[in-house]
Amino acid sequence: MPTSFSSRHIGPSAADTAAMLQTLGYTSLDALVDQVVPETIRQRTPLNLPPALSEEDALRRLKQLMSRNKAVRSFIGLGYHDTFTPPVIQRNILENPGWYTAYTPYQPEISQGRLEALINFQTMITDLTGLDVAGASLLDEGTACAEALTLAVAQKNGAKSVVVSDQCHPHNIAVVRTRMQALGILVQVVDIASWTSEDSDGIAAVLVQYPDTRGVIQDFEDLAARVHKAGALFVVSADLLALTVLRPPGEFGADICVGNSQRFGVPLGFGGPHAAFMAVKDALKRRMPGRLIGVSKDAAGNPAYRLSLQTREQHIRREKATSNICTAQVLLAVMASMYAVYHGPEGLKKIARRTHGAAVWLARELMLAGQEIVSDDFFDTLTVKVHSAHEVLKTAVLFGINLRKVDAHHVGVALDERVREEDLNSVLKAFGISKAQHPLTLANDAELNCSATFHRQSNFLTHPVFNRYHSETEMMRYLHRLESKDIALNRSMIPLGSCTMKLNAAAEMMPLSWPEVGGLHPFVPHDQSEGYRAMFTELENWLAECTGFDATSLQPNAGSQGEYAGLLAIKRFHEAQGQGHRDVCLIPTSAHGTNPASAVMCAFKVVPVACDDQGNISLADLKAKLAAHADKVAALMVTYPSTHGVFEESIVEICRLVHEQGGQVYMDGANMNAQVGLTSPGKIGADVCHLNLHKTFCIPHGGGGPGVGPICVAAHLKPYLPGHEMLEFHEGAVCSAPWGSASICTISWMYIAMMGPQLEQATKYAILNANYVAKKLASCFPTLYKGVNGLVAHECILDFRHFHQVTVEDVAKRLMDFGYHAPTMSWPVGGTLMIEPTESESLAELERFCSAMQCIHAEIEEIESGRISATDNPLKAAPHTAVFVMKNEWPHSYTREKAAFPLTWVKDGKYWPPVARVDNVYGDRNLICSCISVEEAAQ
Template sequence: MKLNIDYQEKFQARHIAPNETDTAKMLKTVGAASLDELIGQTVPQKIRLKNPLNLPAAKSEFDYLNTLKQTASKNKVFKSYIGQGYYDVIVPGVIQRNILENPGWYTQYTPYQAEIAQGRLQALLNFQTMVLDLTGMEIANASLLDEGTAAAEAMFMQYSLRKNTKANTFFVSEEVFPQTIDILKTRSQPYGIELVIGDHRTVELTDEMFGAIVQYPAKDGQVYNYADFAAAAHAKNIKLTVVADLMSLVLLTPPGEWGADIVVGTSQRFGVPMGFGGPHAAFFATKEEYKRSMPGRIIGVTIDSAGNYALRMALQTREQHIRRDKATSNICTAQALLAIMAGMYGVYHGPQGLTLIAQRIHGLAILLAKALGELGYEQLNSSYFDTVKFELGVLAGPIHSEALNNEMNLHYNGSTASITLDETTSPEDIKTIIRFFAKVKGKTLNDVNFDELKASLETVIPAELQRQSEFLSHKIFNSHHSEHEMLRYIKSLEAKDLSLCHSMIALGSCTMKLNATTEMIPVTWPELGKMHPFAPADQTGGYMQIFDELNKWLSEITGFAAMSLQPNAGAQGEYAGLMVIRAYHLDRGDDHRNIALIPSSAHGTNPASAAMAGMKIVVVKCDENGNIDVADLKAKAEQYKNELSCLMVTYPSTHGVFEESIIEVCEIIHANGGQVYMDGANMNAQVGLTSPATIGADVCHLNLHKTFCIPHGGGGPGMGPIGVAKHLVPYLPGHAVVNIDQGKSIPAVSAAPWGSASILIISHAYIAMMGGEGLTNATKYAILNANYIKTRLEQHYPVLYTGTQGRCAHEMILDCRAFKNFGIEVTDIAKRLMDYGFHAPTVSFPVAGTVMVEPTESEPKHELDRFCDAMIAIRNEIEEVENGTLDKTDNPLKNAPHTAAVITGNEWSHPYSRQKAAFPLPYVADYKFWPSVGRVNDTYGDRTLICSCPPLTEYEFEESEVTTPEYGT
């Protein structure tokens, strides 16, 4: 036996599912002699890369984790008292292990298919209920990206609601966190909104103001009574946004009780690690009358086809995929997984537990203030929750040095320092702080009567600002406080959700690929998870190395000069890229360039992002083959050549085709003075074969939660870094707190300088373990898997668009419109797929009445075959409806999905068998996933909008109230 000691397992063999035998069978099916021949028939030769990707050699999983551990150790995890919107937390182990680290929770897609997402929807409804109770508002959404962007959304909502349409001034309290003010500057510029930054106690409110924003507690910890300010604002028709700390609202009077119109903030300190800036779920709460103007996803209560309690995403007509540039909601700006964690933190602790935690934080802050006062330090806050601020004078330097000697970071501003405490702070930590403050004055801890101070603690919050109202009174928040109860509750919800743990989720344009365990493991390492985003630079060496490597690797993959890792969602990447283009034009004196050409096939986020960047949208036609109509593009580019800002193009196209005219398209735009923005949603078909720079783009965003393996998290987290050509590098986003300015940087687009930094590790791991060859092979197999499905299904469903040689890229559109002739809608196909154990592909996008299928490279042949078998069986059922074998209104498609309760019920009145309903193919019986509710009633849910947890005993329906769902696109 000859032994090979040089063997090292390749990660790509784990990530790319088809083996050699299956590859040969699939190639035979599609009619290609080799994988390279198929790629040659799919990707135009003139855009192919001439050289392989120049990336480091692929590491094994074992070696990568060892290497990353060494890199992460360069981060110095000091005790953080910086505050400023970020706090250390204690993540309950039952939540960390069973949600954050559980693929049954983090691999799901956005809950568009509500019947197989009831667990996640309930968890998000819990989050909304918690936010409503704590803020005292009437309606809340299911999360936004971070506190800063939530504040910007609030400003824009106030702007859209203004009664005086000439009012364009927005008051910003100078005590709002600086990173939030930075984002407000970014969002206000395209609309010409003037920011007035000042003191809320002295500002003169005018008729030109449409809104105002304050922080509660303020950035340095002071708790103000804003009631008079709110009344004065309302007297001038000025709406008030309050940026509130969710933990403080356990003890403070809710803003909804003293005049807030909108309350925003972050739920980070509800059990979500700092992670050097994210991901964290923001919240947004407002009045019911503004529900159709509110940004973000809203979870609402409705009923299913049997009249039972069910949940769904409500008011979807507000969203960008329907209203496009007129959208008030962008479904891509959510952080579902983190909102679920925060909501579960509330469930786990309940109102009593949260009160004890908040009282402890507040009490320790008072203890520290009194102790340092006894040492002679001047405390500057008269009323505070968790942050004390001291005037240090000439002692600022020595205090700073002593804090570092004790591995503690305080927040410094000139001669003052503020100290923000959190739930991880202990009385021993307080003693440590007292010791070094005492040392600087030549004193000791013995000079403070610590025990006496501890025994006499009383709140410093004024009586009128102390919370009197109840919160979290619903049974859900008062039933799961032992770990066993909590574990069973989490698992009971998980069981209602279909995820990648169960089957492939073949969503066109959404790229639901493997999120490998090795990629996920480092996210919760303390060296990465416990880092404050504003920690001193000399403590962040590990993160800086990771960012530098990722920047270089992504630049090599895209062909661009540099990346910004700040945007923390794909849609935010779009916006950031367009703002960079805008800054470039303005810097050149071309302030008149504000036209964005957008093909009619574009993602819904494209026109919405362009509108946010202050651009006017001109739609470019597509030809009968689904490609950009080059003649129409050229005509419009020339028509608007003096005003042309950019073209937004998705490549390969949203129709799943490598358009051969793409280089010509880019040249036309450049010839007319515009820039080319490439939407990177379909980058999984490009990596290693072509690149945005090769086709002629100037900027693109990358959906790291698609091509680069960050999990979708049930509708967030995501990351949307942008890459830019050399001439756009100076304009990449900067930051108000951490200096990352490129020279002419636009202000920040995200609250943290590197966005959701902790999940960048996932993409770093993926690239490092795949290497250039592995990444290129992943792209090739994504194209093979798609063409295999196309070949198997095209005799049953027309494939709407293909390339010149009859190939699709990594996805294809199956045309289902003809089935309407005998009463079958594309929605019926989507719901029937649930009975076969699958989540539907993308429905009615980009073409109404179709499904768009994308398998990714991570799915094995047998899973592709299961999906194809299901689709073919459904097509046969449609044929049975067409020929009259099945009733046109009472058939498996119209009644799908079929729940266990329906199948096992005493009555069965349908003209088809229970077997056909629940077990339509043999493989389904082997592993059945049961939808937990019947088809949800969207119409009822919007007509009777309920967006918090209702007592189930009060949630009963009269039979006459149960209506037939109305489904559209």
């Protein structure tokens, strides 16, 4: 019998478990758990999941499922194109835990590799769009369109509507409709050619597609001027590859440009994950949603990268935030940026010209055969007028290709970089053309065959990084250098509270490289995606079982989107019940900042609920707020276990009180790693919850994305799950693809299939490990909040507020010298560290981490007692770089060895932070968000 996967996933061995329980004073793991989880919510029946499979058997079964997908070349387009992922990028990024297991770069000193890759991404986007500032990626193109229009609405006081071209991609229009409808903003979908700005009072923005959904390139310069005259913003959703040869939007008047970077080397994946982008004029940079990477300097005066303008973050702005986006698609943005680095500007132009040349040849052959092409100005997509689109598509499938039905009498053909002569011949046959009249030459230097006004004249990607690494040897070494600068899970435990950085097993990740997983277009005919659909059905049912609910939607492609979709379901439910006046959302003051931001996006009024001294929701304040707002209450948002890391005893009563008032209970699933198998949101009394599959269910964080945030709902909310034109329900799409980031759902499928009912064990060990860490560190750092039996759930908050000379930031930076990423810092309580070890960490690793914390405590005691200087000490100077430690002149009173090797085991595989402590204030005051030279940074 092969070793069970659960024994590989769970860190402590049987002997370790016994030792840890003895330290805690319990005779069994069940005895400990019984003291942590309140009996009133305890689930005693095993999870109704299939028996656990071995790694080999799970891979075999998933392979059988996904083999039911049909391998058909798709020329459907709509912003999704097949692409070739350079193997050097696939092997060294997509399949490399050094890249995919890293966390969001909140600690810049140990994230310089990712940050450099992301600033490459931002530079790529600003260069190609011709705008001033770009963010570090968004979730998908539809979401990016919606975010851009939301920005415009926030920019213009009194905005009542937005205008959207009817030639935008349908899924972009659908996501925009969902977002604007929730905000009470009218969406005018119009023929943009005939639109006038005469009745433009209250219009916030105009959105167009470039090239449009038919493939037509339009001249928008005059339109941009009219939009600006109306006092609105001009937003362009653009094709990134086309911008290598077409005039960039920034040059014809765009204020904002959005789009998708998928065709820069990122597999189709049946819709995701892919890194969308947003670029803006300089005046709008402080309103941009999501991440923004900037250049600052470190303590030695050297350039260093960091997250910039962090005052835009939701945990600070809360209900004043204009977006709930709190993450990005970092792993995919890194891949796309490295695609540009590897090919360089000339290589990208060759790919674009070859693709365009194939479209030009195809257009000529179609017209010679009597077919009518909608426009002479196109890049890689043709719309052909036909007698019956249905017949053409049916014939195309017989020849192994998918085309797009634009309407009953028009067919779209969107070519890509992988197009070959046999593909083009198949396209001709789909239109009834048996043989081409001219030979095909797929050339990398094909002339741009469209009006001269559309030709790009400006240079792009001139920075050396895009012109240096074009051999595989150099590219491989560059990627390794960047990876080596960062701390990821393949180096050490990442003990982030609330973020659940658990094992992302290799077996879970392997299917991502399968062509039957990565190769499907999201809009293929249903009979070509049977494998995906079968996998989705199983995963949806498993997640419903884990949450105690009736139905699941996998569409939301981030936790923030899950929050939004869950609240939107509640809003639509109330409206269907004739209770549309309910617009108050109660949110505990301890909640994650995305909670109030998501509520505002649904046009709810946020009413905070106080917490008591133990960190629990104040029942007295909740009752008062319920009474004060009476029949206006729409929902309560609650995290469970609480954000403070304890199982609140009153949760059942809390849910009852809200229901009695006619409201719904939304549960934030951020802490589901403490629930699965022991209790559930359904058992507790919630109506809907979102899950972070990139936390509890093992999708890796990818350096800050991708994620999946599905929602699970009780039966009465099932009709209000997100819809899509490809699904049974058409209304309420929250992202572009029907199943969001579909391909990475295979990771969670693998995890649950290999764990089966033993998921309960993972939860128990998460609780064990957290309590063990709290106990080991109790004499150094008191745990701020505990349950009624003096225990924590799956995480613990350590209090540092009693120290006067040292801050938690000092501790976070000092941990880097030990080779550790800091725990969650100063959230949800300032002056604390929140630690979540997860079930995946072994006793040996927990002991190493605790020894590092104990060593730091000893250093703090020396500082606090005055035995060493309050300004010249290892914490204030941390982290210590190799360059600094090796300097001839040593400026500190403590030794070099204490700086770099505070404990003996640190010498084994020592991690050297690449930069010293980064100056955050300097970076915000001197905002630089794209690649610059070292000399420019120094100036």
